[in-house]
Amino acid sequence: MKIRSRSKGPSPRGPDRARTDRRGFLKAAATALGAGAVAGTPAGFVRRARAGEKNPFPDAKQVKTVCTHCSVGCGVIAEVQNGVWVRQEMDLTHPISRGGLCCKGASLRDFAMSEKRLRFPLKLVDGRWQKISWEKALDEIADRLLKIRKESGPDSVFWMGSAKMSNEQCYLFRKMAAMWGTNNVDHQARV
Amino acid sequence: MTNHLNDIRNARAIIMFGSNAAEAHPVAMQHILAAKEKNAAPLIVVDPRFTRTAAKADVYVRLRSGTDVALVMGLVREIVRNGWHDRDFIDKRTFGFEEVMKVADHYTPEEVQRITGVEPALLKRVARLLADNRPGTLIWCMGGTQHSHGNNITRSYCILQLVLGNMGKAGGGANVIRGHDNVQGATDMCILSNSLPGYYGLSDGAFKHWAQVWKVDFEWLKGRFDLAYDKKQHNKKGFTMARWYEGVLQPKEKIDQRDNIRALFYWGIAMESQSQMHRVKKALEKLELLVLVDPFVPSAAVVPDRKNGTYLLPASTQFENEGSVTATARQLQWRYPVLEPQYDSRPDHWIMFELTKRLGFGQEFAKNIKKWPDDCLEEWRSGLQTIGYTGQTVERLKRQRDNAHTFDLVTLRANGGPCDGEYYGLPWPCWTTDHPGTPILYDMSKPVMEGGLPFRARFGTEYKGRPLLAAKGVTMPGSRADGGYPEFKGVVKGTNWKTDLSDKTFRAALSKGMAPFGNARARMYVWTFPDPVPIHREPIQTPRPDLLADYPTYPDKKLQYRVDTAFASAQKADTSKSYPLILTTGRIVQHMGGGAETRANRWLSELAPEMYAEVNPRTANDYGLMDGDWIWVESPQKGRIKVKVKVTLRVDPYTIFLPYHFGGVFEGVSRIDRFPEGTAPYVVGESGNVVTNYGYDVVTQMQETKTGLCQIRKA
Numbered sequence: 001m002k003i004r005s006r007s008k009g010p011s012p013r014g015p016d017r018a019r020t021d022r023r024g025f026l027k028a029a030a031t032a033l034g035a036g037a038v039a040g041t042p043a044g045f046v047r048r049a050r051a052g053e054k055n056p057f058p059d060a061k062q063v064k065t066v067c068t069h070c071s072v073g074c075g076v077i078a079e080v081q082n083g084v085w086v087r088q089e090m091d092l093t094h095p096i097s098r099g100g101l102c103c104k105g106a107s108l109r110d111f112a113m114s115e116k117r118l119r120f121p122l123k124l125v126d127g128r129w130q131k132i133s134w135e136k137a138l139d140e141i142a143d144r145l146l147k148i149r150k151e152s153g154p155d156s157v158f159w160m161g162s163a164k165m166s167n168e169q170c171y172l173f174r175k176m177a178a179m180w181g182t183n184n185v186d187h188q189a190r191v
Numbered sequence: 192m193t194n195h196l197n198d199i200r201n202a203r204a205i206i207m208f209g210s211n212a213a214e215a216h217p218v219a220m221q222h223i224l225a226a227k228e229k230n231a232a233p234l235i236v237v238d239p240r241f242t243r244t245a246a247k248a249d250v251y252v253r254l255r256s257g258t259d260v261a262l263v264m265g266l267v268r269e270i271v272r273n274g275w276h277d278r279d280f281i282d283k284r285t286f287g288f289e290e291v292m293k294v295a296d297h298y299t300p301e302e303v304q305r306i307t308g309v310e311p312a313l314l315k316r317v318a319r320l321l322a323d324n325r326p327g328t329l330i331w332c333m334g335g336t337q338h339s340h341g342n343n344i345t346r347s348y349c350i351l352q353l354v355l356g357n358m359g360k361a362g363g364g365a366n367v368i369r370g371h372d373n374v375q376g377a378t379d380m381c382i383l384s385n386s387l388p389g390y391y392g393l394s395d396g397a398f399k400h401w402a403q404v405w406k407v408d409f410e411w412l413k414g415r416f417d418l419a420y421d422k423k424q425h426n427k428k429g430f431t432m433a434r435w436y437e438g439v440l441q442p443k444e445k446i447d448q449r450d451n452i453r454a455l456f457y458w459g460i461a462m463e464s465q466s467q468m469h470r471v472k473k474a475l476e477k478l479e480l481l482v483l484v485d486p487f488v489p490s491a492a493v494v495p496d497r498k499n500g501t502y503l504l505p506a507s508t509q510f511e512n513e514g515s516v517t518a519t520a521r522q523l524q525w526r527y528p529v530l531e532p533q534y535d536s537r538p539d540h541w542i543m544f545e546l547t548k549r550l551g552f553g554q555e556f557a558k559n560i561k562k563w564p565d566d567c568l569e570e571w572r573s574g575l576q577t578i579g580y581t582g583q584t585v586e587r588l589k590r591q592r593d594n595a596h597t598f599d600l601v602t603l604r605a606n607g608g609p610c611d612g613e614y615y616g617l618p619w620p621c622w623t624t625d626h627p628g629t630p631i632l633y634d635m636s637k638p639v640m641e642g643g644l645p646f647r648a649r650f651g652t653e654y655k656g657r658p659l660l661a662a663k664g665v666t667m668p669g670s671r672a673d674g675g676y677p678e679f680k681g682v683v684k685g686t687n688w689k690t691d692l693s694d695k696t697f698r699a700a701l702s703k704g705m706a707p708f709g710n711a712r713a714r715m716y717v718w719t720f721p722d723p724v725p726i727h728r729e730p731i732q733t734p735r736p737d738l739l740a741d742y743p744t745y746p747d748k749k750l751q752y753r754v755d756t757a758f759a760s761a762q763k764a765d766t767s768k769s770y771p772l773i774l775t776t777g778r779i780v781q782h783m784g785g786g787a788e789t790r791a792n793r794w795l796s797e798l799a800p801e802m803y804a805e806v807n808p809r810t811a812n813d814y815g816l817m818d819g820d821w822i823w824v825e826s827p828q829k830g831r832i833k834v835k836v837k838v839t840l841r842v843d844p845y846t847i848f849l850p851y852h853f854g855g856v857f858e859g860v861s862r863i864d865r866f867p868e869g870t871a872p873y874v875v876g877e878s879g880n881v882v883t884n885y886g887y888d889v890v891t892q893m894q895e896t897k898t899g900l901c902q903i904r905k906a
Contacts, residue, residue, distance in 0.1 A: 063529045064592055066516055068509050069783045071369040072196065072218045073518030073616075075595065078510065078529040085510070085530055093596030095603055095615050096196060096518070102217035102780055107794040112510040112530060115869070116791035118488050119534035122867055124501035129867040134537065134545075137502055142549030144480045144500075145454060152450035153417040155424070158435050161382035162459025163374035166514035166526065168567040169539045170373065170380035172556075173458070174388050175405065176543055179552045181415030183393060183429030184452065187382040188464055188784070189374050190432040191337070191894050 057081045062089065068111070068164065069104040072096060076108055085109050154181035161187040193632040194328065194364035195520035195618065200601050201362030202226045204320060204327030206235040208259055208348060209334015209897065213243035214780040216368050216519075220244070223330075226362075232327075233320045237262065238334060239775060240805075240848055241841045250317060253843065255735075256775050257338050257898035258307040261727040263347040265303035266318050267354050268295040275322035277356025283662035284646060285353050286654070287716025287724070294724040306727055306738065321355060326363035333370070334777070337897040339744055339758065342890040343725035350715050350725070358713065359633035359644075361602075369519040371784065372509075376517030379578055379619070380571070384429030384752060389575040391689070393426050400690055404574035407555050415552075420449040430753050432465065433887055433894045436474030437754040447753040454480035459506065459539070461785020462491045463854040466883035466894040469830045472857070484542060487787040487872070490854035493865035503867065505536040512538045514564040515588055521629075522603075522616020525588040540567070576689050576707075579620020579629070581697070587617060587624070603630055614642055622697045622707065633713075638669035639706055648677050648709025654718065661710045669704035678709040721745060721889050730898040731758065731886035732827055734773050734845065736765045745889045752892050761885055766827035770900035772810070773846045774826070776879050782852035789852065790872035802856075802876025803837040804903070805848035811838045814903060821906035824849070824882050826899065832877035833859040833906050847901055849879035857881070859906075 060079040067074040075094025079087040088109045092099035121137040122129045132140075148156050157180065161173040170187075177185035199205065199222040212219050224247065226232045236248035239256040254262055270276050271292060281288050300311030321327055329352050335344050349358075349365045357363035369375050381388045391397035395413075402409040416425040427447065430438045438452035455478050465471050475481060475495035483492055484504045492503055509516070510529040517523050532538060540563060547556040560566040565585050572581055590609055591598075597608035603615040604627070617628035622639075629642045637643035645661060653659050660675025680687035682696040688707035691697075700707040716723050729735060729742045745758040781799035782789040789795045804824055806816060816822065818838045824847065825831040833856075834849070842848050855862055855875030863871050886895030 063527050064595075065510060065526045065529055066372070066518075066524045068372045069789075070216050071372055071374055071519035072216050073372070073516070073520075073522060073524055074218050080529055083531055091595075095595055095598040095600065096520075096522075097218045098221065098600075100218040100221055103795060103798055104781070104783055104789060105218070107792055108510075110792050110794060111788055112508050112533070114487075114791055116872060117486050117534060117536070118503055118505040118867070118870055119536075120505060121535070122503040124492075124497060124499055124503075127498045129503070132502075134504075134535070137504060138542075138545050138549055141480070141482055141502055142546060145550060148453045148479070152453055153420060153448070154415065155417050155420075155429075155448040156450050156453045158430065158438065158452045158455045160432060160435070160455065160457050160460050161377065163371035163377040163382075164459045164509065165373065165377065165539050166509060166512055166516055166564070167373065167376040167380060167523070167571065168514045168564045169512070169543070170377040170382055171388055171571045172540055172543050172567065174380055174382050175401075176547060176556060178387060178398075178401070178412065179405075179407075179415060179547070179556055180550065181417065181425075183384050183425070183427060184435070184438070184448075185382060185429060186384045186432040186435065187377050188371065188432060188460055189369075189378045189383070190892065191464055191466070191896075 057086050060086055064091070067101070067105040067108060074101055074105050076101070076105060078109070085113050155184055157182060157184065159185040161185065163188050192364065192366040192368065192520045193358065194361070194366055195522065195603060195630055196222050197601055197603050198361055198364070198631060199223055199328050200225050200229070202326065202328040203230055203232050203362060204235070204324035205232055206237065206317070206321065206327060206329050207244060208237045208329070208331040210330050210332035210368060211238070211242040211244045211777060212330070212332075212368060213247065215332060215778045217780055219368060220247075233324060235317055235320065239773075239843070239846060240777070250320065252309055252313060252317060254307040254309050256773055256846070257730045258727060259335060259344045260340070260347045260725050261298055261303050261306040262309055262314070263351050264295045264298040264725070264727070265300060265314050266321070267291065267351055268298055269300070269315060269318035270322055270354060271295065273318070273322070275318070276354045280356035281354065283665045284712055286657070286659055286712040286714050290716040290724050291350055291354075294726055306742070325355060326357045326360040327355065328362060328364055328366055329357070330366045330368060332368055334897055336893055337895060338893070339731050339886045339888055339895045340722070340728040341888045341893050342720065343722055343728065346717065347725040349713075353713055353715060359631065359635055361631060361634070364631065367519075373516045375519055375521065376515070376523075379517060379575070379580060384431050388571065389577045389580065391577060393428065395426070396690075398425060401574060403692065404570065405555070406558055417449055424448075428752050431892045432460075433892045434752065434754060434756070436471050439474035439477050440470065441754060445755065447750050452478070454478060454482070456482045456484065457489065457491050458484040461489055461787055461854065462494065463785030463851060463878045463880055466880050466896050467828060467830065467885060468878050468880040484539070485787065486536060487791050488866055488870040489787045490785065490878070493855060493862040494857050504542060505534060506542065507532040507536040507538045511536070515568060515583070518616060520616070521618040523583050523588055524616055525592040527592070573692055576691065579622050581694065582621035582623045582626045582628070583617045583619075584624055587613070591615060591617070620644070622701060623694050626701070635665070635667040638667060638704055640669070640701055640704070643667045645706055645710035646713045648675070648711035650711075650714065652677055659711050661712055665710065667704070671703040672705055672710065675710045675712070676705065679707050729762070731761050731895060732766055732770070732884045732898070732900040733762065734767050734771070734900060736767055748889065756887050756892070757885070758889065766900055770825075770827050770902045772901050772903060774824070774849070774882060774884065774899040774901040775846060776849050776851045776883060776896050779850045779852065782850070784852065785854055786852035787854070787872070790874050793873055796873035800874045801835060802850070802853040802879075803835045805837050805839050805842045806903070807840065807842050807844040807846070808838050809844040811836060814905065816905060822903045823906050824901050824903050826882040826884055826901055828885055830881040831858060832879070832881050834877050847903065849882070851879040851896075854878045
């Protein structure tokens with residue numbers, strides 16, 4: 001089993017702790033709510049570099065993306081250095097959000113880089129979680145599905161999908177259910 | 192949304208129903224507040240709860256949860272009786288006004304007050320404000336939809352806007368602000384048990400259309416379904432997210448398929464968002480195989496008591512993927528990849544490709560897709576004619592994202608630059624690769640090639656001898672047609688605008704300045720629905736049994752989405768005496784959905800660490816409760832949760848409010864020790880949806896979480 005090493009480049013946790021402490025973030029988030037997001041003046045969240053201040057991430061690449069929380073579609077600029085998302089910048093010229101972000105949008109970096117993420121496939125064996133390879137997990141799942149299909153038909157498998165996927169993935173998900181041979185497929189738009 | 196968020200800046204009035212945008216869609220509020228400030232547009236917030244959005248309102252209307260139809264029809268009646276309705280618009284572009292008025296006349300201000308609790312003077316004031324300040328926008332959210340007659344509620348909103356002549360206008364529209372970042376896209380792609388992608392439905396024609404796009408044989412595709420059980424099984428709607436668990440728990444004779452559901456994928460979804468969660472838990476325990484695909488460990492891995500047959504597969508986040516995402520205003524945006532897949536996670540499409548290979552249809556599944564995501568986008572673009580997901584190429588979407596700054600703040604149209612003339616997000620329908628997108632639906636002030644559109648001719652040309660097409664004179668700049676016309680068909684032999692995979696039909700229509708889907712009247716009378724004109728119906732678990740004689744719910748439904756759904760029989764068991772408080776749920780700004788992501792986020796967990804129940808001071812005093820006390824909340828279906836009391840005037844003395852983002856605790860017992868090592872979220876809490884009640888929409892099977900009953904007692 002290969003667990004991706006992230007030893008190259010700075011630790012994703014280190015620089016963050018140094019640069020945005022808890023109080024600083026809470027203050028910033030409160031600003032985003034009070035003045036930034038609501039009044040539409042993101043000034044409270046923008047921090048221009050002061051003269052003489054050294055940019056800690058001079059080689060960081062700015063990547064334009066879109067917030068993954070609600071459906072407003074706010075612009076987000078991620079700063080990435082050596083494969084690590086090191087900082088987040090306001091997307092001031094984004095036509096919908098104009099730099100505004102709520103506290104969820106402002107903390108996207110910690111969502112993607114979270115140390116709480118599920119790191120590798122796991123299987124529950126007699127009530128205990130055991131590590132398993134992708135290969136083996138997918139083989140076992142497929143075998144079980146094919147057995148169920150044989151005994152009970154394709155409708156005995158339910159495919160619950162997600163509004164958190166991209167359009168391309170959502171489309172594929174529906175296609176997968178159709179080709180498996182069932183309309184037992186749905187997602188959170190139903191509720 | 193028929194319009195877009197930025198367009199709210201054109202509104203002269205804003206009325207919001209069951210929408211707490213200040214918390215659920217905070218960044219959308221900037222446009223709402225801009226209209227309030229710059230246009231002096233009155234902001235009217237209708238909600239049982241005094242939300243943070245209500246705090247910004249000029250007029251706050253507190254109604255009893257689930258009584259929107261009565262209030263809205265009362266407004267319609269008031270507007271029409273005063274002659275404030277848009278006669279010209281109604282005569283020429285709508286259908287069924289007479290039927291609407293027959294219903295609306297019943298909702299006198301006094302009757303509205305009896306049902307909703309809203310004073311007649313306030314009702315009249317709101318009607319006057321809407322009439323005097325046009326165009327006005329109407330916004331709603333889950334507060335309007337999560338009801339057993341939610342389809343009636345949302346249609347009543349549209350009727351109000353039609354009567355005011357506010358549809359198809361900048362600053363107007365019927366605007367639902369949707370939930371998750373790509374819930375609009377996921378709906379358009381139809382991860383739904385009642386349709387194939389693009390709302391084509393489940394008819395043989397729909398399967399033939401997609402078989403053609405997928406380049407597979409129709410008979411093969413149909414043969415994948417359980418035709419031995421029923422030769423029409425592929426045409427039959429599946430179970431829904433709201434009630435899939437009945438497919439596990441009910442005896443198999445009671446469900447409309449060969450056998451029970453034995454295996455389930457929970458792929459990027461939270462059990463916390465489903466009502467009757469204690470029943471969901473039981474079903475999760477009974478399944479033979481449970482596969483959870485998620486970047487974080489969802490509660491479904493720890494709350495159900497399972498020992499085996501459970502897999503956790505780490506999906507990458509969307510920041511580790513590249514592709515398009517559709518915002519609430521039908522706008523597609525490109526997401527560039529920020530990171531490589533983290534840890535040993537895999538993007539969702541990789542998992543699908545690998546799984547389908549092992550399931551024996553990998554070749555058919557991936558036939559046209561070599562390059563990710565370009566080939567996949569090209570494939571959906573070639574088959575989504577119905578909604579005009581056809582002109583949005585990868586190249587155009589990237590160009591827009593790179594030049595987002597060139598779009599006008601109010602119109603969202605690019606002013607010069609490489610995207611000149613396009614609307615931001617190429618909002619659908621974007622018919623062809625040179626169409627700019629449609630920012631405002633049904634806006635006839637612009638040519639079709641500049642984003643104009645009439646109402647769609649979807650239901651033929653007439654109904655019982657009355658015309659369904661728009662009246663003479665209803666036309667748009669550059670159109671060759673004067674008045675209504677049906678949908679285009681036969682441009683390419685044997686096809687119509689929905690099934691012609693070339694863009695010939697679209698181009699034929701556009702070259703004449705006409706819409707491919709025709710020019711018709713908006714139906715206010717929907718003869719295909721249980722209530723053709725929306726009427727008020729009491730929630731299944733009503734706090735007002737005295738109103739049941741006048742406003743009962745529907746008869747029970749047989750095999751609705753494969754299982755019987757109780758309406759009248761569930762309502763008959765009056766539970767309002769033992770469960771005297773109204774239960775409603777909603778969002779808070781710090782968390783999202785079931786909270787698996789946000790509760791594993793150190794900043795957000797610190798901002799909102801605890802589950803709680805909002806209780807009015809009067810209720811708290813009557814029950815002997817103080818802020819911070821623990822209580823048990825119990826539902827008539829015996830779901831129960833132990834939560835802390837938050838004493839607040841946001842709710843009235845009859846109502847308990849619960850946020851629904853928490854999980855990981857069940858009936859007072861934390862399950863945090865069951866998380867795989869290192870994956871437990873920073874905070875856990877009881878799930879509000881354990882106590883939301885039984886009740887489902889008669890058309891969509893949407894769960895009735897916004898109006899239920901409960902009892903509370905000190906823990």
